[in-house]
Amino acid sequence: xxxxxxxxxxxxxxxxxxxxxxxxxxxxxxxxxxxxxxxxxxxxxxxxxxxxxxxxxxxxx
Amino acid sequence: xxxxxxxxxxxxxxxxxxxxxxxxxxxxxxxxxxxxxxxxxxxxxxxxxxxxxxxxxxxxxxxxxxxxxxxxxxxxxxxxxxxxxxxxxxxxxxxxxxxxxxxxxxxxxxxxxxxxxxxxxxxxxxxxxxxxxxxxxxxxxxxxxxxxxxxxxxxxxxxxxxxxxxxxxxxxxxxxxxxxxxxxxxxxxxxxxxxxxxxxxxxxxxxxxxxxxxxxxxxxxxxxxxxxxxxxxxxxxxxxxxxxxxx
Numbered sequence: 001x002x003x004x005x006x007x008x009x010x011x012x013x014x015x016x017x018x019x020x021x022x023x024x025x026x027x028x029x030x031x032x033x034x035x036x037x038x039x040x041x042x043x044x045x046x047x048x049x050x051x052x053x054x055x056x057x058x059x060x061x
Numbered sequence: 062x063x064x065x066x067x068x069x070x071x072x073x074x075x076x077x078x079x080x081x082x083x084x085x086x087x088x089x090x091x092x093x094x095x096x097x098x099x100x101x102x103x104x105x106x107x108x109x110x111x112x113x114x115x116x117x118x119x120x121x122x123x124x125x126x127x128x129x130x131x132x133x134x135x136x137x138x139x140x141x142x143x144x145x146x147x148x149x150x151x152x153x154x155x156x157x158x159x160x161x162x163x164x165x166x167x168x169x170x171x172x173x174x175x176x177x178x179x180x181x182x183x184x185x186x187x188x189x190x191x192x193x194x195x196x197x198x199x200x201x202x203x204x205x206x207x208x209x210x211x212x213x214x215x216x217x218x219x220x221x222x223x224x225x226x227x228x229x230x231x232x233x234x235x236x237x238x239x240x241x242x243x244x245x246x247x248x249x250x251x252x253x254x255x256x257x258x259x260x261x262x263x264x265x266x267x268x269x270x271x272x273x274x275x276x277x278x279x280x281x282x283x284x285x286x287x288x289x290x291x292x293x294x295x296x297x298x299x300x301x302x303x304x305x306x307x308x
């Protein structure tokens with residue numbers, strides 16, 4: 001069951017850290033909450049591409 | 062409840078469940094082919110009964126959890142689950158990891174049960190039944206999670222459940238007719254699509270749980286899905302290039 005959510009450890013940790021940072025931005029700063037939302041959304045997209053490329057390098061080398 | 066609000070939940074639950082049910086069906090069919098339908102049916106029934114028990118036990122707890130906490134917890138789990146699927150689907154599309162092959166899984170399960178038969182001839186019925194139970198329970202838990210994730214918090218549990226049930230009915234109907242693993246299901250394409258939808262739902266719910274008011278409400282899901290689709294395709298394209306460079 002854990003494998004359902006923890007496919008790749010580094011990606012999992014990075015997503016959790018990103019959610020924590022976005023949550024802190026929304027809760028503890030006066031910034032518009034959409035900035036936290038944008039960080040969450042685009043952060044996830046970047047993390048996904050980075051994870052795919054890293055696995056490809058590891059798999060191909 | 063409007064169709065535009067329910068459609069993404071129904072579609073996500075249907076497609077994700079389709080993939081899971083095909084995987085469970087392959088293993089149950091392997092058990093039935095090798096040991097007959099009795100242990101396969103008993104294992105499947107026991108798996109479904111345990112699943113029903115879990116849903117009946119944990120389902121009412123969902124109402125007791127504050128909605129924002131529920132959205133945040135489910136959103137994070139969906140993000141991890143969806144991005145994991147999308148990552149693997151991108152890597153499969155790029156040829157980095159092999160495609161999921163239902164025929165190969167069928168052959169592996171059949172061989173494993175045959176080995177078991179040589180070792181413990183008398184208790185093979187049990188082993189076959191437990192193999193079916195395990196497949197139904199594990200894949201079923203994923204279906205339950207997906208239904209809860211896309212349906213809870215917005216009153217969409219019924220449409221999401223109907224989407225999952227439709228997937229079960231479709232796979233079982235086709236399986237009853239063809240009696241072999243459904244290897245022609247474009248599984249990676251489905252997983253790519255489902256990964257995109259679950260990741261989009263994940264960002265949406267996590268954001269709502271954090272108190273972010275997404276512009277356009279549910280319509281934002283479409284934008285998120287488009288962006289995740291783009292990221293998955295870019296990832297697959299870059300991975301393909303890296304594979305060629307490093308080869």
